[in-house]
Amino acid sequence: MGSYGFSREDNLSRREKDRFLRSCESSAMAFFRSVKQQFHSDNPGQLKRELAWLWHRVKQFDRLIFLVGLLGLCGTLMSLASSVASKYLIDAVTGFGADIIGKAAVLMAVMMLGSLLLQAISSRVSAAVHVRVRNQMQHTTYGRILRASWEALEPFRSGDLLNRLNSDINTAADGVISFLPGLLTSGVRFLGAFGIMLYFDPIMALIALIGAPVTLLLSRTLVRKLRQHNLTMKELTGEVMSFQEDSFRNLTSIKAFSVTDRYEDEMEKLQGEYSNAYLSYNSFQISMSSLMSLVGMLVTAACFSWGIYQLWTGDITYGSMTMFLQLATTLRGSFSALVSLAQQSISITTSAGRIMAVEELPEEDSIVPEGFREELELQIDLKQVSFRYLNGDSVLRTFDFTARPKDQIAIIGPSGEGKTTLLRLLLGLVAPCEGTAELIGESGRRYSISAGTRSVFAYVPQGNSIFSGTIAQNLRIVAPEATDAELKAALKIACAWDFVQQFPEGIHHPLGAGGRGVSEGQAQRLAIARALLRKAPILLLDEATSGLDAATERRLMENLRRSGRIRTCILVTHRPGSAEFCSRTYEIRRGNVTEVEYGA
16 A cells, blocks of 8 residues: 555445445435425425525625635635645655655645635625625615504514614624525535545545534434524513613603612513523533534544554555544534534524514505695594504594694593594504595695605604704704704794703703703603694694693693694693693593583
8 A cells, every 4th residue: 555545445345435425425415404304394485585585685795795705715725725735744754755845835834824814805805795784784674664564563672673673683694694605615625625535545534424414413403492592582682672771761760769679670580581591592502512522522533543543554644644634623623514504594594584574564655645745735534433453452433533724623531542543543653444534635635644644744742752962953853954043943932942042052952862951841842843843734742731831831832823833733632721722622532532612
């Protein structure tokens, strides 16, 4: 037998060769069957949709992803070449082929440095592609959430939406960038290492593949639990984020009621649930990983023992022995990487499915009806309208409602009776279950109320609706081009200029998140000023004067009446006394809407 081990294959019988090739084919087929079965453990149709969604999101970056894969492929080939070069270098040093020592050393150095350089370039390109893909996906999903139907979006908690918008998109973006290049480089590394070993010593190659069936079996068990684990952890993360967000938003109330200890305990409880789920999976993962590592160690020991035996018998050289050990490690590592990619694909598609769940929510009908923008006067006309939410709860029973230009209408009634729901109907956030909700223009044309007709409404919601930023920035949300003089005029009408001018920075005074820095009543007046800058003919006030004293509320309503900024005003309030400022009053009680005699 030659000193380089070239002739060992010649000593194998034809039967041994056939058996060896069948074994290799069986191992490869087992791997792909395992991947297929792992995918089919979920809904195949859903998986296909998730993969199609991912491809649609990244196909514009296919050239960059191909570049990442190409760089990784070149690095892999150089790494394999350096393993072969190391064999000849060691052989040359130990007296076999001393005449090629220089060439082998140069080749090995070039391959190692080249592999290192390509790895650095690949990492840089991957980072650049990741940022672009992530931003593009996040921007698209964010826009879809903003445009989703209000009622369809209502069941999602804000923390869960944030988790999908950040964590899931990061997972998906990372996955699609690394999966295909990883599949290419790991596959080439596996085939290359196996091919080199097969060329020099087929028995060594067969020994290196002994652990493949065990690894596949273990990974199949691991993957079955992976998708459920991902879903569980993401749901728990969303719950924790929602709880934290709610806590910070209501921090004043938590302090006022002296319930900080209770909230700390609740946070600890949620963290405990998260920890138990995480550690349970982690324990399972460690067990599987340790078992696979043990199999890998045994395979490495077997390869090492076979190499030592051949070295002892003189069948191979020290260089061949070194190369075999390197390639055995490469073969096992690349095979494990391929199995990990199958596991990673489950994580990627799980995140893709969660993103798709919000992206596929029905969108609002935001198409502006033809001729609608030309209407100057609009009448609200609701006929035989009733409404119930998706959970089946009936909120508003059959009723009629009319608001003509220049009407000032009060909608009164106890809390939770449907007053805010009526405003949602007018804003096109929800649609009537029965009846018609329309706007009638001066031309006599009727327009169904929808998101497309929302431009004629200026809305002031109940509660604090101030954003983080200066007063001017808050006001300009609805009118970016408004001048300082226009801001001041709106603030005066809303009875807000008196306190705004007291701030050293005036309209440029900064406010914290949730309007921190002003009182509830001041925040309501700022929100009204913002609504006035929208220059919409119909103003909707949802408990927007609840934080004002009677004198300020009267002055505000008089300012609105005289300003000419609005043609119609609808005031929702649970205080019957507020109705005295309005010409007509509707009362909502137990879902029934009736016109009553209140006020002027």
